[in-house]
Structures are given as C-alpha cells and as structure tokens.
Amino acid sequence: MVDLLTSAQMRAIERRSIDSGVVSALQLMERAGQGVVEAIFNKWPELQRDDGTALVLCGPGNNGGDGFVVARLLKRAGWGVKVLLYGHPDQMPPDARKNYDRWLDMGEVSPLHLGDIPHPFPQSDLTIDALFGTGLTRPLEKPLAQVLSTELGAFSVRKRIVAIDAPSGLCMDSGRFLSGADPLTADITVSFHKMKLGHVLAEGPVACGQTVVVDIGLPESEDQDRIPKSLQTDVNAGAMLVSAQTLGGVDKLDSYSHAGHKFDHGHALILSGEFGKTGAARLAARGALRVGTGVVTLGVPPSARMEVACQITAIMQSRVSDASELKKRLLDKRINAICMGPGLGFDRARALVPISLADKIPCVLDADALSAFADDPETLFQMIHPNVVMTPHAGEFARLFPDLSQRLLGPSTTGPAYSKVDAALEAAKRAGCVVLFKGADTVIASSDGRYAVHSAHYERSVPWLATAGAGDVLAGLITGLLARGFSPLKAASAGAFLHVEAARLFGPGLIAEDLAETLPEVFRSLRYQATASSAPSA
Known part of the structure; x- marks a missing residue:
C-alpha cells in the first residue's frame, strides 16, 4: 500500500514541519536536489562520470529552486551544466532565490523569455524539467507550451528527461494536463515524500x-495528522486483505484452515443471460468460486439451462426465468451476495434488478445491469x-453520470483539475x-467519502488485461468477497487488487478464463510474502 497525497496535503505537511522547526525549507530543497541526482545515477549508472552535460530548465518557484540545487551538484561532480531560467529572479521565493544565488557562484543563468526561447534547446546528455511542479494551477503560456511539447514531448528525440515533481503542465491532483499544454513525457519523475494522485491518474503515468x-526527511506522523482519514488512499488497495496477520474472521482469504461447512464461506448467486449469452456469467461465477466462496449458483433462464449444464461442474445452477422465480430463489437466506449484469440482457436486467435489490442483499451491478x-x-x-457495488467502465459511467463524465473529459x-477521484466520489x-x-487507474469510492486508487501502472502495468471477459471475472471476484463477508469497499478494493495480481502472474497471452485459474498461485505467493514480512530478522 502506498499513500497518495494531493498537492494541498503535501504543502500542508511541509509547512507544518517547517513551522515546528523539524526542518527548514532550505534543507528540504537541498535534500530534494540530492535525491534527484541520486535517482538519476541509479537510473543511469553510466552517467556517473565527470564529463557529462546537463540542461536544467528552472521555473520561477520552488521547483526551480530544486533545479538550481541539481545544477550545482552536477557541476560539482564535474559535469558541464547549462541553466535556463523562465521568469525573473527577483520574483522567486526566498529559498529558491538563495539557490539561484549559490548557482551564480559556479555558473551562468540564461533567461528563458517567451520572445526568444532557444529552439531547439541545447543538446545534452540529460535534461532536467524543473519549471513547474505540484503547485501549478494555471496553463502554461502558449509559446512555452509549444516549445516544451517539441523538446520534451512524446516525439522528442531528446535523451534522458528527468521531471522534478511532475512534467511541467501536469496537474498533480488529477493527472491531467491543463489546457494550453500538450502532453510532455519524462523518463523518470522524482516525487518527494509520497506519490501524488497525478502520478497514477489519467495521463500522469x-x-x-x-x-x-x-525521502526528504518529513516525519511520517505529519501525514496522519494532516491528511483527513476520508482522503487516505492506497495504490494496490486490498493487498492488506490477504495477510492473515492483520485480519480475523470472515475477512481472511486464507480462512480455509478453520473447520466448517461450505455455506460458512458464503453463497453467491450469479444471474445469467439467455441462450448464447451465458459466457460472461460463467466467467463471473468461476471468479467467485476461485476467490473462496463456499457455494456459487448460476440463476439461469430455461432457454440456457442445457448450455450452462454442459459447461460447469463445481458451480451449481438454478432456474430463474423471471421476477417471480427470482423472488422464490431468494427465499433461501443462505444466499448472501448477488451478481447482476454480465451477459444478462437489458430486458432481463430491468425485470430482475429491482427484485435483487429489494432485500438489501450485498450485490454487484455490472454491465447490462x-x-x-x-x-x-x-x-x-x-x-x-449501501451494500451495492457498481462497477462501470468509462462508457457505462458516462451513460449513468453524463454530467460527471463531461466534466472529466472536458478541458x-x-x-486542481477535476479528477477521476472527484467523479467517482x-x-x-x-x-x-x-x-x-x-x-488502469481504477478508483473505488464510497458514499461516505472514502476512496482508494488501484493503479495498474509502472511495474504493475498489465496491458494484456484489456481482453474480453476480464471485467466479468472482476465482478465475480467482488461478489465472492461480498459473500465471504467483506464490506463493499473492501470487497471492491481486494477484488481489483487480485484481478491485477492474477494478470501480472500469468503474463502476456492472458484470456479471461486464465484469471480465475491463476488465483490459487496468487494466494500462495501472497501468503508467502505475508509470512516472510512477519518473520523476525536475523
């Protein structure tokens, strides 16, 4: 799990630490610059020589101050360093100005005026983008944005681009580029203390x-004091749910160890579509079964019962032709979770969804539902x-929440720009x-304001998960976890985590059927990790 911060939260943490005397702003800037240089040499060990060349683009704020520290440290290491400043030094914050002055004792600063921006920028082994960081609240001026797009954009031939805090123009609360800035790209982005929302949302990754x-030396306790509990977020949310050391009762994924009946592990009902449309529900059912649900039953219309019977073994089936039959089926109080939507069909969904929701049984609404x-x-x-989990993709979200979708997609x-977190909340x-x-930037939000972000980016990127039926398996995983007693927010978070873990473990070539079948190996791996992390050190 990784905490994610908004820009305002990061500023509050820094300000509180400075005001309390824990650290000075100048010390933070020095540590930030040192961290950037260390990250550069860790990324490119071949650059640890004394004849490299660097172009450092500094902005008018504290991000630029970090850039001057980087320039000074590289110069001290024997590098040839060219520094361009966008803005006037007299308008810089005090600590950034101090580092500007320190750099002047070692080298020159060339002005980067809009009227005479050097184009192209001087060639170098390394380019540092220290123009605008987390504090950006307005679009870049158009001439600057155009040059940066050419020099630092996706089609740039420039090698080794390093962004401090964020590629300039990127909103760190939303992962969206503010209007006027074409998307820039970096090879590495150095964030301080914690990742920000913009690093994992939208265009950010x-x-x-x-x-x-x-790490720039900000106390961990400051986070807990300054971040509202409703705004604490996780990347890979749900990993905590697989650790036997932190859970008890039904919130254990490895709770098979206690004696009991299959119904002790829940009974999930997955409603299927008509003949020829049952595959999605069967995928969901398999996911629910593999995640540890004791009993999984498919509710099948008469036209599809033979089709389903030919495809299932451990999964049960029951006739559910219409609303009246569903009512009778739900008289079985052992059913404690329902999945509706995968392959269900619009007419069948409109008839059965009201019945499924009437008894307040935990329920996943997906796809056609x-x-x-x-x-x-x-x-x-x-x-x-409140016991419902809705699982829309972008198109379904736009159909149900057109105004929110329009705000999210609009300029x-x-x-801070309107974000996927804002829309989900x-x-x-x-x-x-x-x-x-x-x-890939899944956001899980509850009506009480809590949320989690599950990022399938960077080392967790799984582009092969974009395959037909993968969402149906996710719906089944969440349904199975609901049946096992997880709260809706925990079930959704753990389901999203396991979904990606299975895809990562299987690798390219994945099809939807592979997700559920890979879960046992995922559980073994996670249980090993939990055991290893809790073992006493030598």
Missing part, C-alpha cells in the same frame, strides 16, 4: 515515465442500497453505494 519517491437503466438512472439510484484551465454519493470506476 505515461507522462511521468517512471516515478521515483525520494447498469446500461439497462441509462435512459433513467435515477430509477436505479432510488433502488440501490480544464485551472488546477460524486457518483458514489449520488447513487448511495460503492462505485468502482474501472480503468
């Missing part, structure tokens, strides 16, 4: 390249209860349940 977090109500989402929201001229509050907004 592609723009940042590889994000390296540097969402899109069937696109013309009247308020009707769906009125039926939803943003000021920061508003959607969860409107619907009154947990919303898992799918994507």
Whole structure:
C-alpha cells in the first residue's frame, strides 16, 4: 500500500514541519536536489562520470529552486551544466532565490523569455524539467507550451528527461494536463515524500515515465495528522486483505484452515443471460468460486439451462426465468451476495434488478445491469442500497453520470483539475453505494467519502488485461468477497487488487478464463510474502 497525497496535503505537511522547526525549507530543497541526482545515477549508472552535460530548465518557484540545487551538484561532480531560467529572479521565493544565488557562484543563468526561447534547446546528455511542479494551477503560456511539447514531448528525440515533481503542465491532483499544454513525457519523475494522485491518474503515468519517491526527511506522523482519514488512499488497495496477520474472521482469504461447512464461506448467486449469452456469467461465477466462496449458483433462464449444464461442474445452477422465480430463489437466506449484469440482457436486467435489490442483499451491478437503466438512472439510484457495488467502465459511467463524465473529459484551465477521484466520489454519493470506476487507474469510492486508487501502472502495468471477459471475472471476484463477508469497499478494493495480481502472474497471452485459474498461485505467493514480512530478522 502506498499513500497518495494531493498537492494541498503535501504543502500542508511541509509547512507544518517547517513551522515546528523539524526542518527548514532550505534543507528540504537541498535534500530534494540530492535525491534527484541520486535517482538519476541509479537510473543511469553510466552517467556517473565527470564529463557529462546537463540542461536544467528552472521555473520561477520552488521547483526551480530544486533545479538550481541539481545544477550545482552536477557541476560539482564535474559535469558541464547549462541553466535556463523562465521568469525573473527577483520574483522567486526566498529559498529558491538563495539557490539561484549559490548557482551564480559556479555558473551562468540564461533567461528563458517567451520572445526568444532557444529552439531547439541545447543538446545534452540529460535534461532536467524543473519549471513547474505540484503547485501549478494555471496553463502554461502558449509559446512555452509549444516549445516544451517539441523538446520534451512524446516525439522528442531528446535523451534522458528527468521531471522534478511532475512534467511541467501536469496537474498533480488529477493527472491531467491543463489546457494550453500538450502532453510532455519524462523518463523518470522524482516525487518527494509520497506519490501524488497525478502520478497514477489519467495521463500522469505515461507522462511521468517512471516515478521515483525520494525521502526528504518529513516525519511520517505529519501525514496522519494532516491528511483527513476520508482522503487516505492506497495504490494496490486490498493487498492488506490477504495477510492473515492483520485480519480475523470472515475477512481472511486464507480462512480455509478453520473447520466448517461450505455455506460458512458464503453463497453467491450469479444471474445469467439467455441462450448464447451465458459466457460472461460463467466467467463471473468461476471468479467467485476461485476467490473462496463456499457455494456459487448460476440463476439461469430455461432457454440456457442445457448450455450452462454442459459447461460447469463445481458451480451449481438454478432456474430463474423471471421476477417471480427470482423472488422464490431468494427465499433461501443462505444466499448472501448477488451478481447482476454480465451477459444478462437489458430486458432481463430491468425485470430482475429491482427484485435483487429489494432485500438489501450485498450485490454487484455490472454491465447490462447498469446500461439497462441509462435512459433513467435515477430509477436505479432510488433502488440501490449501501451494500451495492457498481462497477462501470468509462462508457457505462458516462451513460449513468453524463454530467460527471463531461466534466472529466472536458478541458480544464485551472488546477486542481477535476479528477477521476472527484467523479467517482460524486457518483458514489449520488447513487448511495460503492462505485468502482474501472480503468488502469481504477478508483473505488464510497458514499461516505472514502476512496482508494488501484493503479495498474509502472511495474504493475498489465496491458494484456484489456481482453474480453476480464471485467466479468472482476465482478465475480467482488461478489465472492461480498459473500465471504467483506464490506463493499473492501470487497471492491481486494477484488481489483487480485484481478491485477492474477494478470501480472500469468503474463502476456492472458484470456479471461486464465484469471480465475491463476488465483490459487496468487494466494500462495501472497501468503508467502505475508509470512516472510512477519518473520523476525536475523
């Protein structure tokens, strides 16, 4: 798990540490610059020589101050360093100005005026983007944005680009480039103390390249004091749920060790579509079974019962042709979680969703169970209860929450820009349940304001997970965890985590059927990690 901070939270943590005398702003800037240089040499060991060349682009704020520290340290190591300053030194914050003056004792600073921006920039072994960092709240001026796009953009031939805090123009609260800035890209981005939301949302991961977090000596306790509990977030949220050392009762994924009946581990009902449309529900059912649900039953219409019977073994099936039969089926109080949507069909969804939601049984609404109500989402929201998890992808989200989607996709001229976290939180509050907004930057939000971010980026990138049926398996994983007693937020978070873990473990060539079958190996690996991490050191 990794804490993610907003820009405002990071500033508050720094300010409190400085005001309390724990550290000075000048010390933080020096540590930041040292951390950037160490990250550079760790990334490119071949640069640890005394004849390299660096171009350092400094901005008018503290990000630029970090850049001057980097320039000074590289110069001291024997490098040839060229520094360009965007802005006037008299307008720099005091600590950034001190580092500007320190650099003047070693080298020159060339002005980077909009009217005469050198184009192209001088060639170098290394380019440092220290123009604008987490504090950016407005678009870059157009001439500067155009030059940066050419020199530091995706099609630039410049080698080894390092961004301090963020590629300039990227909003660190949303991962979106503010209007006026074409996407820039870095080979590595150095973040201080903690990752920021923008490093894992939207365009952030592609723009940042590889994000390296540097410790600059801010006390960990400051985070807990300054970050509201509702805003604490996780990357890889759900990893904690697989550790036997931290969980008890039904919140154990390895709770097979206690004696009991299969129904002690939950009974999930997955509703299937008509003949020829049962594959998605069967994928979901397999996911629910593999995640440890004691009993999984497919609710199947008469036309598809033979088709389903030919494809299942450990999974059970029961006839569910219409609303009345579903009502009878739900008289079995051992059923403690329902999945509706995968391959269900719009007509069947409109008939069965109200019945499934009426008894307040924990429920996952996915795919057709969402899109069937696109013309009247308020009707769906009125039926939803807090034990529901909705799992829309971007298209389904736009159909149910068109205004939120429009804000998310529309241009943003000021920061902090409207983010996927903002959209998911508003959607969860409107619907009154947990919303898992799918994507490589999955956001899981609850109606009470809590949220988690599950990032499948950087070392956790799994592009092969974009395969037909993968979302159906995710719906089944969450349903199975609900059946086992997980809360909706925990079930959604753990399901998203396990979904990616299975894809990572299997690797390229993955198809949806492989996800559930890889889970046993995922559990073995996680149990080993939990045991190893809890073992006493020698």
